Amino acid sequence: MGNAPAPGSGDPLDIHGVVPPTITAFDEDESVDYEATAAHARFVVDRGAHGVFPLGTNGEFPLLAPEERDDVVEAVVETVGDDAPVIAGVGAPSTRQTVAHAERAEMVGADGVVVVTPYYYPLDHEGALDHYRRVAAAVDLPVYVYHIPSKTGNSLSLDTLDSLADIDNLVGLKDSSKDVPWLGQAIDAHPELTFLAGSDSLLVPGLDLGCAGMVSAVANAFPELVVDLYEAYDDGDEERARRLQSDVYEVRDALKRGPYMAGVKTALDLREVGFDPGPLRSPLRKMDDDDRAALRADLSELDLL
Template sequence: MTDRAPQPGTADPLGLQGVVPPTVTAFEPDGSLDPAATAAHARFVVDRGAAGVFPLGTNGEFPLVSAAEREQVVAAVAEEVAGEVPVIAGVGAPSTRETVQNAQAAVEAGADGVVVVTPYYYPIDETAALTHYRRVLAAVDVPTYVYHIPSKTGNELSLETLRKLAEAGIAGVKDSSKDVPWLGQAIDENPELTFLAGSDSLLFPGLQVGCTGMVSAVANVVPELVVDLYEAYDAGDRERARERQSTVYEIRDALKRGPYMAGVKTALSLRADAPDVGPLREPLRGMDETDREQLAADLDALGVI
């Protein structure tokens, strides 16, 4: 039970709260999957206070892995940390058929819940969105969470659609819209759902409007910092939580240096106690030496490495 942080929704059997990092998918230098290092990263964040793990989110490079590799990722992470913390696996795909198959495979591999990103590429209306999520809900008997990230999917869920999804049986929402008014209204109108703040820019504000936890990319690199933010808030120390959010802003800015998505894995390679998670999978690419050196200097100045 938390002290002063918002409580999970009654529709969420897993009771998600606290820090749930979107863990990385590790690759070998040749680009092949590295399940052992993937599991090691999940262990890294859990040992530093993460309350759950979310493999195969954006940081997990989910659009770049095959269906078989997805199952390997979930199995490796579940074998490592399931039973200690909830494992909620990303299963989203553009098609409903593939999403359902991914969800069933994730459950078979040991996932405690599934996270379904709104279908992407093709624009969809409310009827299509409701049908999509209902198909997943009917296919698996584990909590199902909506991943709302319209900037990447091109499909935004209205508050009315979310209300209908709540009636259909979703357990919660991981919101990365960065639309605070939408998030605040969604929480007010659906108190039975669990809401997770999905942007490092809104960890402290997310708690303020009613999120029970946070899916933080920064927590992939410095989980102890984000855990301290949450614990400070839960203990009623708003000033300390706000200070930790300010540090998260600085780390977030540093990680955004260079090519898209390069910051987290580069930063992990700079932490002596972090597992070697290898490169990004192409077409994503890593930092050049200049950006790597500057990131190292930034993180050193912030006391991260």
């Protein structure tokens, strides 16, 4: 690493660079297609991704049964685990289920676990602390917090983060709050933690703030673009990095047309990547023909197809 921020001093995995939140592929009947799921992880790693994060938001994890989630992690580890770190999403509303997923992820060889804050029920300072302490104590893996208040209903205060940082094997945080002042202060207070920017709107700004890496949905469909951005920044060519961030904004806008999260799988279809991502699992859905045609036009104009 050159110009890009270093991972946290306490992160044994040195997570950095582009870590796509890989997809869960489905057959037409919405059953999990484990082979295509693993093929997507291989697709991003072969195109320069520095790690993979199965079962993030893009992995549709809340829509999967517990055993499906465990089997997705296993399939991804088997396919790319020798070539890139696999940090597996294990979070659930209950501490008990989160611990069970974390233990299984460790058993099948994941390198680390990403623990979204519990969702649905409100979470206070003590509840958050107890949850993360219990998950971290259950495994000998590095633990990364996933902070996405817009989806979970639970945000972490800077004071709570200070307490979480005292947990021995809690080594990083993926922030999708889009709260730049919060993130800036968190990074300033905790050089021992690895911070990952969780929005394509904040790739270069995230690096400017001190994020070592980026969990990019755009990188699920166009890993080369986001890897180029990171490498340009790391090489000190910030002008090129900012130009590529402009391109990412355009791709992000194109992917956001149509139903929520439909863009990534539709773009993978349009790229003809050699595996079928299939539909999203209901109630999520893919783009209709009009949105798909518009996305094809947008991506063609950006020279991405």
